[in-house]
Amino acid sequence: MGTITKALNLLTYFSESTPEISLMDFRALTGTDKATIHRHLTELLANGYLEQNKSTRKYRLGASILRLASIREKTFPARRIVSQWVRKLSEETGELVHASVIQQMNMSPLCFHDAGIGGTRVYFNEADILPLHATASGHAAIAFGPPDLLQTISRSRLRKFTDFTITDFEQLKLAVERTRQNGFAYVDQAYEQEVCSLAVPFFENDRFAYGSISIAMPASRMRDANKAQHVRALWNAAENISHELGGTIPQNLKNLWLIAA
Amino acid sequence: MGTITKALNLLTYFSESTPEISLMDFRALTGTDKATIHRHLTELLANGYLEQNKSTRKYRLGASILRLASIREKTFPARRIVSQWVRKLSEETGELVHASVIQQMNMSPLCFHDAGIGGTRVYFNEADILPLHATASGHAAIAFGPPDLLQTISRSRLRKFTDFTITDFEQLKLAVERTRQNGFAYVDQAYEQEVCSLAVPFFENDRFAYGSISIAMPASRMRDANKAQHVRALWNAAENISHELGGTIPQNLKNLWLIAA
DNA sequence: TGAAGCAGGTTCATTATTTGAACCTTTGGT
DNA sequence: ACCAAAGGTTCAAATAATGAACCTGCTTCA
Numbered sequence: 001m002g003t004i005t006k007a008l009n010l011l012t013y014f015s016e017s018t019p020e021i022s023l024m025d026f027r028a029l030t031g032t033d034k035a036t037i038h039r040h041l042t043e044l045l046a047n048g049y050l051e052q053n054k055s056t057r058k059y060r061l062g063a064s065i066l067r068l069a070s071i072r073e074k075t076f077p078a079r080r081i082v083s084q085w086v087r088k089l090s091e092e093t094g095e096l097v098h099a100s101v102i103q104q105m106n107m108s109p110l111c112f113h114d115a116g117i118g119g120t121r122v123y124f125n126e127a128d129i130l131p132l133h134a135t136a137s138g139h140a141a142i143a144f145g146p147p148d149l150l151q152t153i154s155r156s157r158l159r160k161f162t163d164f165t166i167t168d169f170e171q172l173k174l175a176v177e178r179t180r181q182n183g184f185a186y187v188d189q190a191y192e193q194e195v196c197s198l199a200v201p202f203f204e205n206d207r208f209a210y211g212s213i214s215i216a217m218p219a220s221r222m223r224d225a226n227k228a229q230h231v232r233a234l235w236n237a238a239e240n241i242s243h244e245l246g247g248t249i250p251q252n253l254k255n256l257w258l259i260a261a
Numbered sequence: 262m263g264t265i266t267k268a269l270n271l272l273t274y275f276s277e278s279t280p281e282i283s284l285m286d287f288r289a290l291t292g293t294d295k296a297t298i299h300r301h302l303t304e305l306l307a308n309g310y311l312e313q314n315k316s317t318r319k320y321r322l323g324a325s326i327l328r329l330a331s332i333r334e335k336t337f338p339a340r341r342i343v344s345q346w347v348r349k350l351s352e353e354t355g356e357l358v359h360a361s362v363i364q365q366m367n368m369s370p371l372c373f374h375d376a377g378i379g380g381t382r383v384y385f386n387e388a389d390i391l392p393l394h395a396t397a398s399g400h401a402a403i404a405f406g407p408p409d410l411l412q413t414i415s416r417s418r419l420r421k422f423t424d425f426t427i428t429d430f431e432q433l434k435l436a437v438e439r440t441r442q443n444g445f446a447y448v449d450q451a452y453e454q455e456v457c458s459l460a461v462p463f464f465e466n467d468r469f470a471y472g473s474i475s476i477a478m479p480a481s482r483m484r485d486a487n488k489a490q491h492v493r494a495l496w497n498a499a500e501n502i503s504h505e506l507g508g509t510i511p512q513n514l515k516n517l518w519l520i521a522a
Numbered sequence: 523t524g525a526a527g528c529a530g531g532t533t534c535a536t537t538a539t540t541t542g543a544a545c546c547t548t549t550g551g552t
Numbered sequence: 553a554c555c556a557a558a559g560g561t562t563c564a565a566a567t568a569a570t571g572a573a574c575c576t577g578c579t580t581c582a
Contacts, residue, residue, distance in 0.1 A: 003539075003569065004304040007265045011329060019336030023530060033571045038531065043265040048364040054407075054466050057530065061333035063362045063369050066340055068272060069330030071388050072322035075280030079327055101324045103309040108324050127332055146315075205315050264540065264568075284559060294542045299560065318549095318559065525582090532575070539569070548559070 101211035203247030362472035464508030
């Protein structure tokens with residue numbers, strides 16, 4: 001792991017519940033020597049990726065991040081585009097909907113929306129990163145994303161989150177194959193207990209998925225009838241998102257969708 | 262300059278007008294060897310700070326930045342707080358208003374708003390970083406911000422932007438002293454031709470300025486009458502912003518404002 | 523009040539990582 | 553099918569990152 005990654009890794013410890021972190025906190029979190037951490041923090045500070053609370057000396061995320069986020073959204077408004085469809089889908093279905101993009105070995109959430117009609121709610125934290133092997137989002141990404149994803153995953157251990165989590169690579173390959181044939185991913189309680197989810201990929205080019213959009217719901221509310229309905233709604237959203245992102249659904253996948261719908 | 266800074270520096274080349282950059286572009290921009298740049302880009306890519314356009318192989322800002330920005334705004338909503346006052350001030354005065362935070366040797370813009378009533382408009386690019394010595398924002402920051410700022414500046418050359426730019430450190434010290442005594446900064450066409458600006462600091466603690474809020478206007482529209490009015494409006498905005506950020510205006514500065522108002 | 527404890531921050535010799543010239547590979551144009 | 557240009561990789565040389573030890577300033581408690 002290079003120095004850059006080590007430094008950037010420090011930023012990932014911030015979250016809604018942990019907005020400020022001290023030097024010693026970082027040492028406890030990372031196990032690295034405090035001199036090293038301090039130098040990394042200083043450099044991040046100098047570049048505006050962190051700010052320091054002058055009285056507590058704790059660090060928080062800095063203003064440079066906002067500047068960059070603003071540039072990205074103005075020039076490649078993936079979040080804005082995706083979020084309107086996520087919201088629409090959530091309001092139509094009454095379930096939690098989220099969209100995530102492929103990042104290395106994980107799915108990084110772009111946005112989510114919970115219309116929250118039902119009595120039980122699925123918890124979702126935008127700051128969390130989702131594993132590829134244990135979520136419908138991830139399966140959709142593996143099935144329709146960059147072809148090297150599967151191979152990359154094969155080199156790492158598959159963490160067990162629940163009793164349903166797939167931890168065997170061959171089984172994962174089967175699940176991915178099923179996803180390819182169905183044109184959507186379905187994962188049942190493999191990441192969180194009592195939560196199952198559906199997902200389909202969206203595209204910013206005409207080759208590999210850029211990310212996926214997913215409906216997560218309490219297992220108790222999942223019926224075959226609404227499952228088919230949800231999948232159709234997801235396909236529709238994915239088509240619109242891909243179009244607005246300047247991408248297209250690959251022909252073979254599109255055919256699948258047309259036949260099934 | 263450490264490796265981290267070199268890598269993060271690559272991100273600063275992105276802007277609204279340059280949303281995608283290729284490896285060779287980077288080489289031309291930085292002058293560094295392409296192997297080095299490539300490794301840096303790969304590491305930024307792996308951490309989601311960049312994404313790669315699969316067809317052109319060019320790089321663009323990544324989704325991790327959005328995630329971090331979202332966390333920062335949820336836990337320390339400086340931009341949201343500041344932007345409402347910036348907007349209000351712009352609408353009241355009909356001029357361009359912007360707020361920036363102190364970052365190392367520069368001011369990093371948080372947000373701006375241009376009510377655009379006048380025939381001539383001041384151009385403002387959110388992605389640009391403002392020099393401390395040549396802008397009212399900067400003078401306000403030096404005068405009321407961390408005490409080491411002046412010393413840091415003394416070690417670097419003061420770049421000449423226009424014929425009015427202060428390039429002599431002693432002169433800058435005088436201008437800062439004047440700013441301290443007035444309780445606001447006034448800079449006349451020192452950064453851009455025909456643009457002059459007023460600025461006052463705001464605080465997120467009770468010691469040193471966190472940033473400054475500024476009105477920029479065509480030199481032709483600047484009159485002593487509206488200047489006094491603008492300064493009062495800025496003071497009011499700075500007081501409100503500081504309060505919402507959890508900071509307070511230091512007593513000596515507050516006295517100045519009370520007497521002058 | 524003053525001594526101890528602790529967190530933040532700094533130094534410097536050691537060590538490991540970054541670096542870039544040269545090389546290989548892929549892509550796009552003619 | 554070729555060439556040129558850009559993307560990407562390798563490996564010895566050089567430079568920058570590392571962490572134990574040290575310093576400093578703040579808080580706490582006898």
